[in-house]
Amino acid sequence: EADIYQTPRYLVIGTGKKITLECSQTMGHDKMYWYQQDPGMELHLIHYSYGVNSTEKGDLSSESTVSRIRTEHFPLTLESARPSHTSQYLCATRGGSGNTEAFFGQGTRLTVV
Amino acid sequence: GEDVEQSLFLSVREGDSSVINCTYTDSSSTYLYWYKQEPGAGLQLLTYIFSNMDMKQDQRLTVLLNKKDKHLSLRIADTQTGDSAIYFCAEDPGGYQKVTFGIGTKLQVIP
Numbered sequence: 001e002a003d004i005y006q007t008p009r010y011l012v013i014g015t016g017k018k019i020t021l022e023c024s025q026t027m028g029h030d031k032m033y034w035y036q037q038d039p040g041m042e043l044h045l046i047h048y049s050y051g052v053n054s055t056e057k058g059d060l061s062s063e064s065t066v067s068r069i070r071t072e073h074f075p076l077t078l079e080s081a082r083p084s085h086t087s088q089y090l091c092a093t094r095g096g097s098g099n100t101e102a103f104f105g106q107g108t109r110l111t112v113v
Numbered sequence: 114g115e116d117v118e119q120s121l122f123l124s125v126r127e128g129d130s131s132v133i134n135c136t137y138t139d140s141s142s143t144y145l146y147w148y149k150q151e152p153g154a155g156l157q158l159l160t161y162i163f164s165n166m167d168m169k170q171d172q173r174l175t176v177l178l179n180k181k182d183k184h185l186s187l188r189i190a191d192t193q194t195g196d197s198a199i200y201f202c203a204e205d206p207g208g209y210q211k212v213t214f215g216i217g218t219k220l221q222v223i224p
Contacts, residue, residue: 006155033211042216043156043201058211090155094212101146102212104155 003027006091006105013081013112021076021108023091031094032074033102036060036087043090049074081112117215119202124221131189133218135202138183143207145178147187150199150217159187159200189220197222 003026013019023032034047035058045058049068063085064078078085091105116138125131137145143164148156162169162176162185169176175188189196202215 035214043214045211048211092156101158101161102148102156104148104157106155107153109153 004091004093004103004105006089006108008108009106010109011111013110015080015082015112017081019078019081019110021089021091021110023074023076023105024072025074025093025103026072027093027095027103028071029093029095029103030071032068033092033094034058034064034066034074034076035090035092036062037090037107038087047076081110083112086110086112117202117204117213119200119215119218121216122219122221124223125192126223127192127194129192131187131192131196131220131222133187133189133200133202133220135185135187135215136183137185137202137204137213137215139204139206139213140183141206142183142204144205145176145185146201146203146205146212147174147176148201148203148214150201152198156201192220192222194222194224196220 005024007022030051032049035043036046044060046062047066049055088107088109090107092102094102119135146161147159149159150156173190177186199217199219201217203212205212
């Protein structure tokens with residue numbers, strides 16, 4: 001059983017608010033990822049981290065920011081939410097090198113009104 | 114850059130076999146994955162295949178890899194309504210390089 005948790009599962013928030021999506025894992029994995037997924041669309045990598053104090057932008061430009069102060073946590077922050085940020089956000093982790101599957105959280109479905 | 118392509122939809126009758134196809138471009142792919150995403154949930158790894166294999170069978174699932182054509186397929190035998198989901202193909206060069214996902218194929222199983 002994968003131990004990766006995302007909170008909240010669902011969030012409806014007004015335009016201009018600051019929000020932080022939480023992602024926590026108890027597997028001690030170095031690699032963590034944030035994906036954005038619009039309904040019926042592909043996964044887009046928006047941020048990733050290969051360890052503490054390491055963060056990189058992904059393929060899809062995003063106005064969000066991330067931090068990795070601890071191995072277990074990889075929060076994603078939107079300073080000023082907009083309706084265009086409405087989407088599902090999926091967090092994932094992977095272990096070391098070699099054949100390692102990615103474990104996904106259940107996702108946060110964000111709606112900005 | 115890397116690219117992974119899949120058809121968007123597949124509809125099959127319960128009890129029939131489903132075949133979901135995927136093509137990829139990165140010849141350095143070491144691992145190829147199939148993930149399943151049920152409504153409102155994250156992605157769950159179904160099965161994977163190493164690039165030096167042609168076929169892998171796991172209960173009702175059969176993965177076929179044509180490395181020359183960079184074509185991957187997932188066959189689900191005796192498809193059930195519980196198999197209705199979105200299936201993502203992903204290619205992985207290994208090490209610390211990122212995994213590239215396809216757009217996902219939505220499988221609809223008709224009772």
